[in-house]
Every structure is written in C-alpha cells, then in structure tokens.
Amino acid sequence: MSVEAVTARVEQVYRQDSRRILATLIRLLGDFDLAEEAMHEAFFIAVERWQRDGVPANPRAWLVSAGRFKAIDSLRRRARFNAAQPLLIAQLEALEQSDWSDDDVEDDRLRLIFTCCHPALAADAQVPLTLREVCDLTTEEIARAFLAAPAAIAQRIVRAKAKIRDAKIPYQVPSRAELPDRLDSVLRVIYLVFNEGYSASMGTELTREDLTREAIRLGRLLMELLPEAEVMGLLALMLLHESRRLARTSSSGELVLLDEQDRSLWDAELIAEGCALVEAALSTRRFGPYCLQAAIAAVHAEAPTAQETDWPQIVGLYEVLLRAMPSPVIELNRAAALAKRDGPLEALRLIDAILGRGELLDYHLAYSARAEFCRQLGRLDEARAAYQRALELTQQLPERRFIEGRLAGLE
Template sequence: MSDSEQETRGAVEAVWRIEAARVVAGIARVVRDVGLAEELAQDALVAALEQWPRDGVPERPGAWLTAVGKRRAVDLIRRDQTYARKLEEVGRAAAGEDSEAELDAVLEKIDDDIQDDLLRLVFTACHPVLSTEARVALTLRMLGGLRTEEIARAFLVPEATVAQRIVRAKKNLAKAHVPFEVPRGEERAERLPSVLEVIYLVFNEGYSATAGDDWMRPALCEDALRLARVLQGLMPEEPEVHGLAALLEIQASRQPARTGPDGEPVLLMDQNRSRWDHLLIRRGFTALARAETAHPGPYALQAAIAACHASAPDAADTDWHRIALLYGQLARIAPSPVVELNRAVAVARADSPRKGLEIVDALVDEPALRDYHLLPSVRGDLLERLGRRAEARAEFERAAALTRNEKERALLLDRAAANA
C-alpha cells in the first residue's frame, strides 16, 4: 500500500469515527431497523475504503457515506418484495418517485433531519429492553463508531463476547418491535435515565478501570464526553442532560493529575491542581449553570459536588460542609449504599473521622457492597486517621484483595504497609 493510500485509509477511519452515528441514524430512518442500518453503513464504509484512495476524499464525507448507505437501503427494499409496503411508506422521502435525481436531491438535505435521526438512534440503542452490557456495547458501536475489537479491548472482555452482545441486542430490538423514534411525554422522561446511565457507565470505566493494568482508559472518557456533548445539542431543554455533561467535564479535567510518573494512582487530595484542565472545568461550570433547577436531579447534584472540588484552589480549601449537604440531597432523591459511602467520606471531612466511620459501619452488612473494594478502602482510611493502624492495615489488605485493577491493588497494599 502506498503512502497516499495509507493516508487516505487513515482519513476514512477518522471520518467514520466522527460520522458513524449520523450515518447509521440517517439510514435507520429509511429502513426502520437499527441492525440493518448498521450493516448498510458498514457497506458504505467498505465502499469508501475502495473508492476514496482512487477518487479522493469527497468534500462532504459524512454525507457521501450516508448517501451510499441510503441508496443501498433503497436497492435492498426494491429487491425484496417483503419490503414492498415499507418502500411505499418511505419511497417519497428516500427515493422520491423512484427517481435517482430526486433521491440525490433528498440526500442533499440530510443535515436538515440529522438531529432527529441521532436522537432516535440514541433512544433505540439505549432502550431498556436491552441489558446494561448490551446497551453499552451497542451505543459504543453505533454512536461512538468503535469497532468490536476496540470495545472488547476497552472493557477487557473477549471480542466474541462483545460481538454476541451486539448481535443479540439487534435481534432483541427487532423481536420487541422497538420503533425507531424519539419517545414523547412521560415515556421520554422514563427512558432518559437509561440513556444517561449508559454514557455515565462508559465514562466511569474509563475514569477508574475496574480491571487490568491501567488506572484509567482515557479513550473511553473521551467517547463518553463526546456522546454527552452530542446529547446536549440534541436535548437542550433537559436539565439532567446538562447535569451529566457538567459532571463528566469536571471529572475529566482531573485526568492529567490522577497518575504519577509511572502511571500509579494519585488520590484527589494529593493531586497537583495546577495540572487540572481548566478549559474543561469552565465547560463543566457552563453546563452546570444550564442544569440548575429548583429540584436538581442526581447528575446535577453530582456535578455540583464535583464543582466544589474544582472551585477549591487547594485541597485544604474544599467546602466539605457543602459537599456533605449535597450528598444528603442526593441520598434523598437517589438513595443507594454507594451514595451513603460517599456521604460518609464527606461527613468525615466536614465533621470528624469518627462520624464518618459511624456511617460506614452501618454499611458493612449491605449485600450490594459485599465485594465492593471501596468499602474497606474508605473504612481503612478513616481508621488510619483515627490512629487505629492495625485495623486500618487489615481493611486496606481486604480492599486490595477485592479490586481487579493492578494499579489500585498496588496503592492499597502500599497503604497497608504504611500502617504496619
């Protein structure tokens, strides 16, 4: 392969990563089937890999991919008689009187409908009929433009597992007759948390990897941030969408300071705050302002907590009293053992380690936290601050045994050793 061909191939892959969601969404509007739309979009990608090295990258590469995919969709409908009724329904929008000239005219207006198409795709890929793992995989594939092997590598699972999740997700959507549409009214309010959860889970896996040798996987954080920003543009009237975006922007701002020279974790209170990305912090504060309502949701409250840390020039200046109050609000509207554990940390800083330990001790028998390594980790920290070093060491050792992340295990074992 010549240097020119390699350069063009790289351009194709870059365009695909950026435009994949729009291409799939545009085709799905014609065929009303996200699985089929994704296959046709892949066909368009293959066509680009064949033609662009020879003819050059078109001026509007995303529109070119969508046009090819839609033409193939129309050809497929024409060939398959079982789609006759569907062709009649979408014929005018997709092919105008069966005229190629009119089809081209329609395709020139792709951008006019792209917002609605993307929103349909978001709600379809994140439909609650799918398992959490399936929603994450399908969203990264269709909206993030990631290849199956990239998703597998990011989550440290076999490629075949991810491929099966995606195939089953498409089949389940078809079997459940999930319409390719944006839900309205109460149904939209009920389904939005499913969408936000997927983006949040993707970010969290990148921010603190659950397993493997790396403390963080920045590419996943970037994918989640991009999806959150897209959703902001698609749903500007939804406060919790801005709340999620604010949370991710502010959390992502800390990434440069979260690891040391050898990739070892650096905890929040020990981070060099001059290394935080202040552009991301400003973006987060702007999004948080758009999320403000009389009754903030869970993501807006978490973003407000993150903003307290971002506002403090030094760890010692952190407003832990406000953070404890915000966690109290969060516990009321979205109660969970993990929220209580985080509230314990805030109370320990705002009041005393003893007060925090009382909250943590009440969580020890929680089934949801039985294998959660941060429970003994937090308990060890509080015991250490109270001077109960032998107990702290045992808690850090227990936390190290529970975590599947090698960098975090090393950090916890170091803390255990420090309490010998």
C-alpha cells in the same frame, strides 16, 4: 495517496465518525444488523475507492451513501432467493425512496439514544444497547460496568434489537409533550457513557476522552431540546468532572488522587460553565440527584486547595442526595466525606455496615476505601486484606498499579 495513507485516513474517520454513520444507517434502514453490515462494507470499499479517486470532501456523507447502496444490493440479492419476496421488495422500495441529508447526521445519535431507551424495551436492556450501538463499547466492557456476565449482556442486546425491529419502534426524538417522561432513562445512559470515559472499566488507560467528549456533546444537545433542571445538572456534573481530567494522571500515566492533584491543571472555563449551570439548576427549586451531585462537584472545584475544601457542606449535600436517591455507592461517597470531616473511624463503621448488608461486595472502590481507613487507623493487616480484595476486582491497569503501590507502602 498510498495504500498506507488511505488506510490511515479511513481508520481516522472510523474512530471519529463511525457511530454517527451507524446511527444514520440504522435510521435509514430500520435494522441494526443490516446497518452494521452496511457500514463495515462501506469502510472496506473506501480503502480501494479513495486510493483511486481521492478522499471525498465529506467522508461521512460518502460512507453513509455507500453503506445505503450496499444495503440495497444486499436486499436485492436476498429477494432473488427468498420466498418472502414481497416483504423484501417493500423494504427495498422504502429504502430507495427514503431521503437523508448530511445535516441530519449530527442529531441521529440523539434519535438513536431515545430509540434505545424506548419504554417498550426491557429496562435492563436499554443502557447496554445504547452503550453498544451509540458508543461502540464491547460487550465485555459493558458487562464489566454492570458487574454482569458478557453472555447475559449480549442476550439483552439481541432481544432489544429484535423488539425494536418487530415492534417497529421509530427512530426519532419524542415530541415535547412526551419528552419529560422519557428523560430519566436517557440521562442515566448519557451519564453511564460519561463514567465509562471518565474512569474506564478496564484497559491500559484511566480515561477515554472520546467517550467523555461524546457524553458532553449529547448532554448539550439534550439541553437544547429540554432545558430542565436535571438536564442542566447532568451537564454541569460532566463538565466539572471533565475539568479535572488532565490532573487525574501523572506524566507517566499513574493515578493521582483528588487531594494530590495539581489544581493549576484544572480547566477554569469548564469549571465556570459548570458552576453557572449548577446555580441555574438549583434556582429552579425543581432539582434532583444530578443537580445535587453537580453541587458537590462544584464545592470541590471552587476550593483553592484540598485543605480548604468545605467538607461539612459536602457531607450535608450527600445526606440530601441519599434521601433523594438511596444508593450504597452514595453511602460510600458520604463515608469518604465523613472521614475528611470527622476522621476515619466513623467512615470505616459505615463501610463495614454496607458490606455487612451484602452490598458492594464486588465493587473495588469499597475495598480501596476500607483499606485506606484501616491504614490511617494503624490496622495494617485489615488494610492489606482489603487492598488485596480491591486488586482482585480491578481490571484497569493504572488503578492496579496504584493499589499495588499502596500495598507496597504497607510493607
């Protein structure tokens, strides 16, 4: 194979499997930074070796082995020049004796998620660490999702890695007895991964299919481990949202609102699976916020047309959801549903109350919603100002173009 062909194949494997490989190396090496260095070394030498020897039958296993040997070499070099030789030699011996099978690789990301969400870590570090290490989001993307400074997010990640190393937090899925107590943070992480894929926080594309697919895969793995109502609810919610992905953008990549989507493009199989999971979860009567959000998504999915959507039911479900999980974002979503049921005036009053409390001041969707309701009421100067503020807060190009189109329409 030519250098170009091998390089293209290595890049393809990196896109598809680098996070699986990294998760396995973290488990084997017990050190985030050593694992990341070893993984990149393995991909670097793959270009030369695969050109000479051919692409291996199992590239992922080859890269894990190559990364592991690179880490051993690195530790040996350090041992020669480091005063803490006994510690390094012990690390080296443990590494050489550790076993691994390619069959384990599939579950290593789930193990890594539970490690990143370990209760010994600070709560505000668990999600950023998982998004960085499991999903390969940049620090800037994570900071945008959290409305935080990149430097602050980077510090949280560094501290969390050090805590895992120093406290020797194990890379394993908790026992069945421990699993329920550890579940909430893991569900939150998986849903944040999905959300970043479903509506990317920045960039030229509205969606990142690799992240939505990964979140759904992790949701399925988790449901096999613990088929609880909220796990079913989260998986159903992701499936129902994912069913609409193809209809959310036009052929030219422009944003298409839910009411205007071509419902023939919705994935009927994902809708059927999601709705069945919603029914199963609600039948347990132990449901929580994810089940309620999935139920709302199911009402949308089952409506033949936008005009036939059961808005009273959606408003009622949002009211139950607000009692279960008070949140200004849920209030905003309820206001949007109220606008469909009762008209824009009451919805605008609710949004102004949220902003008046100092909440969602940096959330572009709050201003987009306010602008739309002002436009419907003929308050065009207010609509223009709200769209301008939404535009200032938006870094995703399809959403920026959509808002710019709305602003132009006001003229």
